[in-house]
Amino acid sequence: MAVSIQHLTKVFGTQRAVNDISFEAEKGRITGFLGPNGAGKSTTMKMATGYIRPTAGQVLIEGLDVTEHPLQTKALTGYLPEHNPLYLDMYVREFLRFIASAYGLKSVGKRVDEMIELVGLQRERGKRLSALSKGYRQRVGLAKALIHNPKVLILDEPTSGLDPNQILEIRQVIKDISVDKTVILSTHIMQEVEAICDHVVIIDRGELVANDQLSVLKEGLNHTNGIIIEFEQPVDQSVFIQAGFEPQPFGASAYLIESDRSDLRAELLRITSENDLPLVSLTKSQQSLEEIFHRLTQKTEA
Amino acid sequence: MISIFLKEVNEFLDSLIAYVVIGVFLIGIGLLMWVFPDTNVLDYGYASMEPLFSLGPYMFMFLIPAITMKSFAEEKRSGTIELLQTLPFRDSQIIMGKFLAGFFLVLFSVLPTIIYYYSLSYLSNPVGNLDTPGIIGSYIGLVFLGGVFTAIGILASALTGNQIVSFILAAFLCFFFYAGFDAVAEINLWADWSYYIAELGIMAHYTSISRGLLDFKDVVYFGSLMALMLLFTQLTLGFGK
Numbered sequence: 082m083a084v085s086i087q088h089l090t091k092v093f094g095t096q097r098a099v100n101d102i103s104f105e106a107e108k109g110r111i112t113g114f115l116g117p118n119g120a121g122k123s124t125t126m127k128m129a130t131g132y133i134r135p136t137a138g139q140v141l142i143e144g145l146d147v148t149e150h151p152l153q154t155k156a157l158t159g160y161l162p163e164h165n166p167l168y169l170d171m172y173v174r175e176f177l178r179f180i181a182s183a184y185g186l187k188s189v190g191k192r193v194d195e196m197i198e199l200v201g202l203q204r205e206r207g208k209r210l211s212a213l214s215k216g217y218r219q220r221v222g223l224a225k226a227l228i229h230n231p232k233v234l235i236l237d238e239p240t241s242g243l244d245p246n247q248i249l250e251i252r253q254v255i256k257d258i259s260v261d262k263t264v265i266l267s268t269h270i271m272q273e274v275e276a277i278c279d280h281v282v283i284i285d286r287g288e289l290v291a292n293d294q295l296s297v298l299k300e301g302l303n304h305t306n307g308i309i310i311e312f313e314q315p316v317d318q319s320v321f322i323q324a325g326f327e328p329q330p331f332g333a334s335a336y337l338i339e340s341d342r343s344d345l346r347a348e349l350l351r352i353t354s355e356n357d358l359p360l361v362s363l364t365k366s367q368q369s370l371e372e373i374f375h376r377l378t379q380k381t382e383a
Numbered sequence: 384m385i386s387i388f389l390k391e392v393n394e395f396l397d398s399l400i401a402y403v404v405i406g407v408f409l410i411g412i413g414l415l416m417w418v419f420p421d422t423n424v425l426d427y428g429y430a431s432m433e434p435l436f437s438l439g440p441y442m443f444m445f446l447i448p449a450i451t452m453k454s455f456a457e458e459k460r461s462g463t464i465e466l467l468q469t470l471p472f473r474d475s476q477i478i479m480g481k482f483l484a485g486f487f488l489v490l491f492s493v494l495p496t497i498i499y500y501y502s503l504s505y506l507s508n509p510v511g512n513l514d515t516p517g518i519i520g521s522y523i524g525l526v527f528l529g530g531v532f533t534a535i536g537i538l539a540s541a542l543t544g545n546q547i548v549s550f551i552l553a554a555f556l557c558f559f560f561y562a563g564f565d566a567v568a569e570i571n572l573w574a575d576w577s578y579y580i581a582e583l584g585i586m587a588h589y590t591s592i593s594r595g596l597l598d599f600k601d602v603v604y605f606g607s608l609m610a611l612m613l614l615f616t617q618l619t620l621g622f623g624k
Binding site: 132 | 390397
């Protein structure tokens with residue numbers, strides 16, 4: 082396994098930020114690391130990159146323990162930290178040259194130029210980092226993480242602060258380079274996970290709540306059949322209740338009707354036409370990843 | 384380590400800190416040595432560089448903390464310390480890179496004062512009648528002192544994320560290590576121990592080297608004080624991780 086996280090625990094004072102988390106990330110796959118704010122995503126990533134030490138458990142990068150072999154594992158890992166800290170007084174090229182020399186790369190200038198090209202910074206190459214917008218700074222951060230061609234990439238919210246076009250570009254960059262790398266990325270954006278991740282790990286309040294392939298996760302939770310039925314104006318729900326359904330309000334004049342029965346659409350259509358209800362639309366509710374996320378991370382709320 | 388050293392030196396050159404520190408040091412020492420009536424060599428009548436070596440430490444006490452106050456405090460405040468510590472550097476390499484960059488700047492500010500030696504040598508009667516070994520010793524002492532102050536400044540900077548706190552703390556610690564032990568030693572309460580307490584301070588060793596007597600124990604003292612400060616810095620950086 083390229084990255085193996087084993088029984089990782091981090092305690093800050095009395096708070097267990099990360100509690101006994103284990104998962105693995107394989108080469109050539111993008112692992113999405115999800116969780117609500119404060120779930121311990123960044124803490125886990127900071128431990129995986131050796132910035133903070135785990136209270137218990139270990140992280141193996143290409144089989145090497147991060148705490149025991151910090152220099153080797155750091156050289157194998159490319160890391161984009163949360164908030165993307167940069168030396169804002171430096172120029173784009175100067176900063177990347179510094180990073181390249183820190184990794185002990187040869188032909189620094191050439192590598193820096195390649196990176197600038199890869200993340201699309203050609204027009205900004207001569208600027209000071211403080212003069213760049215957030216999106217461009219994010220690109221510099223990504224270039225920083227990729228410059229030494231690492232085997233493992235750990236990206237903490239790589240697309241935060243980017244405009245929709247930039248998001249697509251950066252996702253494409255990540256997808257392209259992930260072919261021969263292990264990528265772990267954290268995000269809040271569920272569409273992003275659906276767009277690029279192969280594997281999903283969800284944590285909540287420091288606990289692992291899901292660890293599966295994206296397709297499996299989506300399938301497994303999709304056991305009920307929901308129909309969203311929308312009318313022109315609010316209608317009397319009693320006709321549905323009489324027919325044995327339990328409609329739940331879903332917006333102003335729409336209802337969500339759930340049942341174990343396979344497809345309800347024909348039956349619901351019949352009821353509406355019999356009662357002459359002003360039907361606008363009838364859609365099957367696909368349980369999206371967003372709902373899965375919601376469901377999994379709400380459980381511990383109570 | 385070299386890449387951190389270069390980055391730090393570039394930062395000094397880029398942010399005017401280097402020019403201001405070197406400029407202020409040279410102007411201050413120049414005025415004290417040649418112009419101000421109370422301290423200048425011309426009125427003093429002896430061809431000695433005493434003003435540089437007795438007042439230099441007090442100028443360093445303000446200037447060196449100004450050089451070092453940024454080093455870790457700013458990295459902590461802006462979060463770039465995470466960037467630095469996730470690159471394949473040992474903490475000791477980061478510390479040494481920053482320390483050497485600060486020390487380099489200190490050396491650079493002292494270097495031009497060598498001209499004073501030649502000026503004095505021409506002014507003395509007969510020409511060249513100077514206590515050269517004493518001056519060399521004093522320079523070595525001043526360089527050691529600069530090194531210790533830089534190490535203290537680095538430690539103070541690692542202790543806090545606030546540059547002003549870091550500056551004040553460093554200036555105080557520099558003063559305490561330079562003159563504080565001497566002052567404490569004079570308190571009557573522990574009169575029996577006063578020699579040993581004074582020996583803990585920098586002043587005792589600095590004056591001893593200034594006489595042109597490069598004693599091994601003074602070198603060990605300065606070396607170990609620097610090492611101790613940098614070691615504390617390393618502990619501070621690893622703390623709470």
